[in-house]
Amino acid sequence: MDNFRFILEPYNRHQRNRYTCPSCGKHREFTRYIDTQGAISFPEYVGKCNRINNCGYHYTPAMYFDEHPECKEYNKSFPIVKDKKPVVCHPRLPPVRRHTDTSFIPDEIMQQTMKCYEQNNLFLYLVNHLGYESALHLMKTYHVGTARKWKNATVFWQTDISGKIRTGKIMQYNAETGKRIKEPYAHVSWVHTELDIPEFHLQQCxxxxxxxxxxxxxxxxxxxxxxxxxxxxxxxxxxxxxxxxxxxxxxxxxxxxxxxxxxxxxxxxxxxxxxxxxxxxxxxxxxxxxxxxxxxxxxxxxxxxxxxxxxxxxxxxKSGEAVLQSMTRKNPALKLLIETFDLELSGFGTQ
Structure with a gap:
């Protein structure tokens, strides 16, 4: 049997070297590629999801080298195959189990995320367009939190009409454009997946x-x-x-x-x-x-x-609040003037 230089990392139960899939977000189902010669350390998205039928994500070393020709010096014994791009699916949800009770997440877990908004990229984007107070009010009203994952991600909590928390979707945004981060993979995960809750029966709302x-x-x-x-x-x-x-x-x-x-x-x-x-x-x-x-x-x-x-x-x-913030940043004296004489900004935006 040939000895391949680039292989899927063998499982080690002591190191627990199975990771979260960058496509479907499933915990401990992703196997990364390694270089047996130790010369290359691949990015964490180079690997294969073990959920072949439910996800199918497979980003090979050949694909990595094809997109990074500067690494050719390490690739003499590993020919690049002009293959199609990896199958990057939208994150698939666990199948709905019709005959099991819906699982819920404790309210205190959600409450722990309802802070640190200055580190939340989506919040920063909303502040720029809607103003600080309005953005904060919206985050609280809609049960939007901040996650440590990817340093400053957003958690969209799904709270049903009875006030029970079904789950939270974790997503990463660009603070300037407000667009989702999709490269080199879709930055999407789920709270129940990150918490590794056993036998979690998801029923979205x-x-x-x-x-x-x-x-x-x-x-x-x-x-x-x-x-x-x-x-x-x-x-x-x-x-x-x-x-x-x-x-x-x-x-x-x-x-x-x-x-x-x-x-x-x-x-x-x-x-x-x-x-x-x-x-x-x-x-x-x-x-x-x-x-x-x-x-x-x-x-x-x-x-x-x-x-x-x-x-x-x-x-x-742009809302009036956002316009006012922009003006006072450029001229701090304007803020003092407005506060001193209790002035109101009119003629801008919708509020």
């Missing part, structure tokens, strides 16, 4: 579902958690919920919590047809549902290619 309790406002549904937060600032007449992605909770199992309410769906550009089918399903269950096609009809080519959603348009309007 809408992000923001807890806001339905004791409120009869009409409901608007979007895909992204970030979008729901931003839209709630600009259009507070609605309770904004998020499905949490294409494979989130937007299914018949979660429709019942919406009964008796007026629902408006705001699909991302390119998702309108699929959400029309959801609209039909909801109406069949006697849920009063409408769908907005404005973005789909009016989007330009650039917006269509980038899959814009309603937040991408709303965020272009």
């Amino acid at each position: 809408y992000f923001g579902e807890h806001l339905l309790y004791n409120s009869r406002k009409p409901v608007a549904i979007v895909e992204s958690e970030k979008t729901a937060i931003i839209a709630s600032f600009y259009i507070p007449e609605y309770i904004w919920l998020a499905t949490g992605g294409k494979n989130g909770c937007f299914n018949e199992q979660n429709f019942d919590v919406l009964k008796g309410r007026n629902i408006v769906l705001f699909p991302d550009i390119g998702m309108t047809q699929e959400w029309k089918e959801k609209c039909i399903q909801m109406r069949k269950r006697n849920i009063r549902t409408e769908i907005s096609e404005y973005l789909e009809v009016n989007a330009n080519d650039v917006e269509r290619v980038n899959g814009y959603d309603i937040a991408d348009y709303l965020i272009k309007v």
Whole structure:
């Protein structure tokens, strides 16, 4: 048998050298590649997920060398294969177990994350556009926390209408652009995965579902958690919920919590047809549902290619609070003047 230089790291039960998959987020299911000669230390995303059928992520050394030609000097005995890119799937959720009880996460765990917002990239982005006080209020209202993972990630807690915590989705954002970090892999994980809770039975709920309790406002549904937060600032007449992605909770199992309410769906550009089918399903269950096609009809080519959603348009309007912050940073004396004479800023933004 040939002795290969680059191999998957053999399992060592003392070192517990199985890691969290960068694609599906499953704990202790990822095997990294190693160099048997010890000359190369591959990045942590070079490896293979053991969940072949449920994930399929496989980033080989050949792919790494293909993208990093500067390493060719170490690669003379390992020819580069011009193969297709690794299969990087969206994180797949554990299968819903129909005959088991839903698992929950203790409230105190969530509360531990509801701080350190100055280290939270999404919070910093919202502060820049909406202002500090508004951003802080939104994080608290929507149960958004801060995670140590990736140093400054965001936790979107899924709290159902009864106040029970189903799980938390951990995601990383760019503090300047507000976009998700997807390179070199999608920075997405789950609280129950990180805590390694045994026999955790996940039943997702809408992000923001807890806001339905004791409120009869009409409901608007979007895909992204970030979008729901931003839209709630600009259009507070609605309770904004998020499905949490294409494979989130937007299914018949979660429709019942919406009964008796007026629902408006705001699909991302390119998702309108699929959400029309959801609209039909909801109406069949006697849920009063409408769908907005404005973005789909009016989007330009650039917006269509980038899959814009309603937040991408709303965020272009800076709030009065954010404008004031920007002005006082440039001229600190202005802040003293405003506080001394109790002045109010008007004519900017939406608030």
